Amino acid sequence: MEAIGQFGANAMPPTRYEMGDSYLKKEVEKTKTSLKKYQEEWKFIGCSIMTDAWSNRQRRSIMNLFVNSKLGTVFLSSKECSNEAHTSEMIFEYVDKCIEEVPENVVQVVTDNASNNMGASKLLKEKRPTIFWTSCATHTINLMLEAIGGLTRYKKIIDQAKKLTVFIYSHHKSLALMRKYTKKRNIIRPGVTRFASTFLTLQSLSEKRVQLRNMFTSKEWEDCKLAKR
Incomplete structure (x- = not known):
């Protein structure tokens, strides 16, 4: 605001195309750069994939995936699955695809204790026996x-x-x-x-x-x- 005031009444705001294209790309690159220190830590000590399924105000069913490590939690992926049954196979495929994005660094997957998640854990153990599937302590309590x-x-x-x-x-x-x-x-x-x-x-x-x-x-x-x- 101060900079705009100093420039004066002739300051031109960015166009919607600049905001949605060049500036947005710059912000994406800035975000990716800020994530590098997290990714370096994942390579060094490993990380956990965490799932979170919820419904928004429009009753859309959404599943989020996060990567957690000592430095903190990073958003990884989001998927609207209102038209899909939350089967063990669907959850497994979604989690497995995200594990591919963090190869050789995932130590465990953390979910709640719902039966479909427990079914997905068995499928993961068959494909990736070195990765633990852990029940959420908060949900258990x-x-x-x-x-x-x-x-x-x-x-x-x-x-x-x-x-x-x-x-x-x-x-x-x-x-x-x-x-x-x-x-x-x-x-x-x-x-x-x-x-x-x-x-x-x-x-x-x-x-x-x-x-x-x-x-x-x-x-x-x-x-x-x-x-x-």
Whole structure:
């Protein structure tokens, strides 16, 4: 903006053709150059291919592939597969094609524990026995917490905690009082996964139970119309 201001009112912006052709090519080359240090590390210590399947707001099914190493994670490829069944064969072929782009450097492939991914892992082991197929630790923990949360002795407590937190955060007065008694600390604890958040929130409620009891037995709460609800 400063440079344009110094040039004056006669500054000509680049045309759409320049933006879409020459400037875009320059940016692509700049990005490729910035990736060289990652690629050098892949050759030296190896790397992992990670998959991530999701649906966007238009319900399009998209699968992304990333390369992870000590330096960080690099986007490798994206594929819209709304018209394709997410079979083990389809996943294997897509991952295998991307492994070809990082030859002799891939140590492992990381996916979640879905049955189609497990089927793809068997196909990969047959073709590339030296590459490990590893289940995502986060997804594994998420499934464990989901199963624990579904047990009768825990489900009732979790449902009660959800009702309490939803009630408090749905009203300005109750939220303001809660933050006053907890010294501006929130009771909801976001986690890596949805079910991790549930148990972290339970832990947070337990840690703040004295402050919350003081709030619900205070004169301020008695005078609040929400107390009747």
